[in-house]
Structure formats: C-alpha cells, structure tokens
Amino acid sequence: MTTQQQIIDALDIGQHFDAQQEVERRIDFLTRSLEKAGAVALVLGISGGVDSTTTGRLCQLAVERIRERSGKATFYAMRLPYGEQHDEDDAQAAIHYIRADEQLDVNIKPSADGMLEGLEQGGLGFKDEHQRDFVHGNIKARARMIAQYAVAGRHNGLVVGTDHGAEAVMGFFTKHGDGACDITPLFGLNKRRVRAILSVLDGPESLVNKVPTADLETLSPGRTDEDALGVTYDQIDDFLEGREIDGQAAQRIISTYDRTAHKRELPGAP
Numbered sequence: 001m002t003t004q005q006q007i008i009d010a011l012d013i014g015q016h017f018d019a020q021q022e023v024e025r026r027i028d029f030l031t032r033s034l035e036k037a038g039a040v041a042l043v044l045g046i047s048g049g050v051d052s053t054t055t056g057r058l059c060q061l062a063v064e065r066i067r068e069r070s071g072k073a074t075f076y077a078m079r080l081p082y083g084e085q086h087d088e089d090d091a092q093a094a095i096h097y098i099r100a101d102e103q104l105d106v107n108i109k110p111s112a113d114g115m116l117e118g119l120e121q122g123g124l125g126f127k128d129e130h131q132r133d134f135v136h137g138n139i140k141a142r143a144r145m146i147a148q149y150a151v152a153g154r155h156n157g158l159v160v161g162t163d164h165g166a167e168a169v170m171g172f173f174t175k176h177g178d179g180a181c182d183i184t185p186l187f188g189l190n191k192r193r194v195r196a197i198l199s200v201l202d203g204p205e206s207l208v209n210k211v212p213t214a215d216l217e218t219l220s221p222g223r224t225d226e227d228a229l230g231v232t233y234d235q236i237d238d239f240l241e242g243r244e245i246d247g248q249a250a251q252r253i254i255s256t257y258d259r260t261a262h263k264r265e266l267p268g269a270p
C-alpha cells in the first residue's frame with residue numbers, strides 16, 4: 001500500500017462522498033454521543049470560519065432532534081474573540097445562520113495576555129517578537145478551550161471540536177488547544193467536503209467559500225492557512241481523495257504528517 005493510501009485510511013477519508021448522507025450521519029453521531037455520555041449540552045466556539053459554521057449548524061440540528069424525541073439537550077455557541085475581531089461581520093453572519101439555543105460572548109484577550117505577561121515576569125524570554133507572537137497564538141487557542149470546558153462543566157456538556165482530515169494530516173491545530181475536545185463530528189472529511197456539507201445545509205455563500213485562517217498571530221492578522229502550510233487546500237484535498245498531485249506538495253504533506261504524528265496520538269508513556 002502506498003504512503004498516501006495509508007494516510008487516507010488512517011484519517012478515514014471515504015472513497016465516496018454524499019453531502020446529504022454525511023449530514024444525517026454526523027447529526028446522528030452527535031445525538032448518540034450525548035446519549036452515550038449522559039450529557040445534555042453541546043459547546044462550540046464560533047469564529048466565522050467555515051469549519052465552526054458547519055459544525056455549529058450540525059450541533060443545533062442535533063439538539064433539536066433530541067428535543068423532538070422528548071429528550072433534553074441545549075447547544076451553547078460561544079463567541080471567543082481576542083479583543084476586537086477583524087472579521088467580526090463573518091462571525092455575526094455565522095451566529096445568525098446557526099441560530100443556537102444559547103450564546104455566550106467571552107473576550108479571551110485578558111486571560112491570554114495575562115498568561116503571557118505572567119510567563120515573562122516569571123523569567124521566560126523569547127528569541128524575537130515573531131517567536132513570542134507564535135507562542136502567544138497557541139495560548140489564545142488554549143484559552144478558548146479553557147472557556148469552552150468551563151461551560152461544559154457547568155452545563156453537563158460535551159466540547160465539540162472542528163478538526164477534520166485536511167487539518168489533521170498537517171497537524172494544523174494547537175495541541176490541547178483547538179485540538180482538545182470531546183468529539184470531532186467533522187472527522188474523516190477534507191476541506192472541500194466540509195464546504196459541501198455547509199452548502200447542502202444552506203449556509204451563507206460567503207462562509208461556504210471563505211478563505212481559511214487560524215488568525216492566531218497578532219503580527220499577521222488573518223494570515224491564510226495556505227500561506228502558513230506551504231501547500232493549498234486543493235492539493236491537500238486531492239491528496240486525501242487519492243489523486244496524484246505535484247510531487248513537491250505530496251512530499252511536504254507526507255513529511256508534515258510524519259513530523260506531527262505526536263499531535264494525533266495519546267501522550268507518550270514508558
């Protein structure tokens with residue numbers, strides 16, 4: 001078996017894809033996850049990006065389905081800006097579209113800045129301002145997860161993650177930040193399939209087609225994922241669908257996959 005096929009299998013990317021069927025399968029997954037855990041809430045951060053818009057709508061449909069069967073379930077959508085978000089309009093469009101039962105707005109800036117300040121006061125120095133900004137970015141992603149776990153703890157809920165195959169293959173998430181969650185309903189999808197799901201769910205066109213950004217670095221606001229990754233999502237998506245892609249891009253995907261293996265595994269132990 002080729003390395004490409006091994007990766008496709010490990011990330012469970014299906015050979016065939018039907019967006020409507022996947023909607024059903026993933027709503028069913030969310031309802032079963034709540035029932036299995038004995039939990040009554042789903043919690044998710046809504047950024048204004050395509051992944052959380054799609055996941056948020058699936059969460060809302062899942063809790064409504066549980067209530068139709070006389071069960072108890074609530075979806076808590078969380079806005080978690082770092083200060084003022086430059087694409088707040090998109091975040092508001094996502095919130096408007098998802099129509100979550102409950103919404104919480106938490107500014108993560110004081111906690112993320114406070115942690116960095118505490119570290120520097122405690123003696124941590126940085127090579128340069130870019131390294132400091134990068135580390136600060138991962139603190140922001142972890143601050144968002146602290147907030148979501150607090151809400152899940154209060155409401156007997158599960159924290160929902162938005163990781164999918166195209167991010168997982170590149171290890172493109174913060175370990176124990178946005179990578180920390182209880183369930184990942186988008187697992188097994190590449191990026192264009194996430195967009196296709198949002199499209200059949202009648203998501204706003206502007207969000208279906210939105211350029212992905214982690215938006216964690218203060219010095220490079222809205223830096224695109226593709227700029228950071230060095231390959232395009234089309235290349236990653238083609239690779240995950242088993243197509244032949246440019247040799248250098250394939251090498252980059254495979255070497256990044258190997259280098260980030262620890263992010264997809266449980267902690268090492270003797």
Ligand SMILES: Nc1ncnc2c1ncn2[C@@H]1O[C@H](COP(=O)(O)OP(=O)(O)OC[C@H]2O[C@@H]([n+]3cccc(C(=O)O)c3)[C@H](O)[C@@H]2O)[C@@H](O)[C@H]1O
Pocket residue numbers: 137138141167171172173174175176177178213214215216225228262268
């Ligand atoms: N071989 C190994 N075995 C076990 N653990 C290992 C390890 N190598 C590093 N580590 C640990 O992993 C840490 C590095 O991982 P991590 O802290 O995640 O940091 P890192 O992977 O360096 O940075 C996260 C990347 O994900 C991107 N990101 C983050 C969040 C969201 C999104 C998005 O798409 O929205 C993207 C972000 O822009 C950045 O490029 C090291 O500090 C170390 O503790």
Ligand SMILES: Nc1ncnc2c1ncn2[C@@H]1O[C@H](COP(=O)(O)OP(=O)(O)OP(=O)(O)O)[C@@H](O)[C@H]1O
Pocket residue numbers: 044045046047048049050051052053078079080081082085144162178210211212213214215
């Ligand atoms: N400003 C934010 N407010 C609330 N949640 C956020 C914010 N930024 C990131 N998140 C959470 O972290 C997750 C990971 O971010 P990521 O950028 O991968 O997803 P996205 O923004 O939904 O989509 P895209 O990858 O296309 O930008 C989001 O899906 C969301 O749950």
Ligand SMILES: [Mg+2]
Pocket residue numbers: 047049212213214215
């Ligand atoms: Mg984003």
